[in-house]
Amino acid sequence: MTANSASSTPRELGFTFPAEWAPHRATWLTFPHNDASWQGDKLAKMRPQYLAFIKAISQGEKVGVIANDEALKQFIIGELDKTGVDLNKIEFIVKPTNDAWCRDHGPSFVVNPKTGEKMIVDWGHNAWGGKYPPYDDDNRTPRAVAEYLNLPVVNPGIIMEGGSVEFNGAGTILTSESCLLNLNRNPHLKQAQIEQHLFDYYGVEQILWVEGGIEGDDTDGHIDDTTRFVNEDTVVACVESNPADDNYKMLQTNLGMLKNMRLVSGKQLNIIELPMPKAVVIDGFRTPGSYANFLICNAGVIVPVFNNPHDQVAIDILEKAFPGRKIIPLLATEIIWGQGSFHCLSQQEPLV
Template identity: 75%
Template sequence: MTPKEQGFFFPAEWHPHRATWLTFPHNDHSWQGDKLARMRPQYIQFIKAIAQGEKVCINANSEALKTQIIGWLIEAGVDLNQIEFLINPTNDAWCRDHGPAFLINPETKQRQIVNWGYNAWGGKYPPYSDDDALPVKIATYLDLPYVSPGVIMEGGSVEFNGAGTVLTSKSCLLNPNRNPHLSQGQIEKYLCDYYGMNQVLWVEDGIVGDDTDGHIDDTTRFVNEDTVVACVETDQNDENFEVLNTNLQMLKEMRLLNGKQLNIIELPMPKPVYINDFRTPGSYANFLICNAGVIVPVFDNPNDQRAIDILEQAFPDRKVIPLLANEIIWGQGSFHCLSQQEPLI
């Protein structure tokens, strides 16, 4: 039986968490030169913010790195009682994509893990075998059953409303560098069977600088069952204008399972975030919803405050926590990309 047939589903991110999982950055290929050291203080502040409301489970590449991490956390005033460590060899830091997908069954009060395959966004950044092995290792650590569908799927490519709908992008999940043997209909069946969904909605593409082929978590996010924030670009000369406008028009045509149109809140893009002439995929949509609040990446950018104000209105019952990510973004991802939530049951 598939997880869906057993009554399991992937809950919305605002469902209460037991913990958030992270894979501590150590690969200086992703943050070249001194950039790994420069991004680390921002990453530690991210851990500190999550730890205000839940456990933070950290995959550490080695005992030596764990010792260093503990020192950095103590220096930042993080409560170590909120931190759990697993020593696992890892290739990179993007736990949203290589980490476990946790399913819940509210009727039986059970959880299980989906062990999707992971190939570093179409084989772009080998090696990735250590990251691909993490879901099973975490399932073993938590003594949870797991299921392996045998297809490539990344957590950043899917967005959930907690009521049977998953939102994704054609440019990523239909890319032949993921599952070339599967049709769109077959991919939709995997999404429904293994995430416990009843509906798949598709936008077109992602933003400039995103090397994942267009992950949804940089463009469109659910904030409740029938409302999304959708990134928009008002500068018609900007490279992101056309694709974000196309996505917006597609969102306006969508209908949820109950027949409702989506409520759409337009979220500005930051002014282009460049590092060394490289346009990074800076986006305010790459936030993490956790027990402590909504952790939003900001970039010391003219549009930061406007985005914060909009997200505060979108999440009236949650604290919005803006944190600088202008060094983290060099790795071509931000807070949502770096994390994967573990729900309570």
């Protein structure tokens, strides 16, 4: 099959979106190159943390890097070489890009467990409700990756962001009302219609909704900052211990909703409470610092930390939540200025 639109939906063809902990062939990144998210000298300051992220992923799988142009590709190669990254683990696609948040504008990979086939879902991207134009180059990224990998691609025709959905690999998606039902995404669709697109193109059976997100998050409340599956029936859910903090009420609301949820099997969710960091404020700006914005990859679980009093508590909790997986804490003190972290920056390609 080649990179042409499929006539049937992925679900009808037997495809589904695997859990993040399933083995990866690669993780895809869009290399940051302008000041859309990191103004002034902040782009240069965050780069060492970004390169450390690439190095950590590359310990267990390939890293696909999307570079804006050939000059940037050569710059990246030089920087990775200085960082000690095995360049044999890096693949490049050279194409114009706008911003760095590959979780949201990049390819969504679905697989057919029976045949071992892989397909890319090319959701529409409008930069989180049109907040940060231009975004047309990023919107073309899934098809470029499909062409590079010679994979079939299907276009659902609606706006969807990878950071807004969380999967257990057993038929369930977690998402948030504040983002997916926001009129700045798909104002022509009702909730049931949005759910049908998720069923059809992610190959799932159930959508579970929390209410909203955290302060500083310009995505209108992505789930990957608040609630993450760690196995088929267990989530880590962010909580704020300080009742005076702006995140306290919303995270308590989400927690109450999670406690009432039932999975496809009828089982109640196991919930592990994960503390928020003490407010990560940079230059007077409350960033969306969250330990839930981790990436599960072959090498381990890459967790953002912030030189914060709560870092070690979160690491200890995640070590228990992921038995048998290495927890890899990496500094995100500069990355978080861009209002996202390691999960937002990446999109995994499953191994089939």
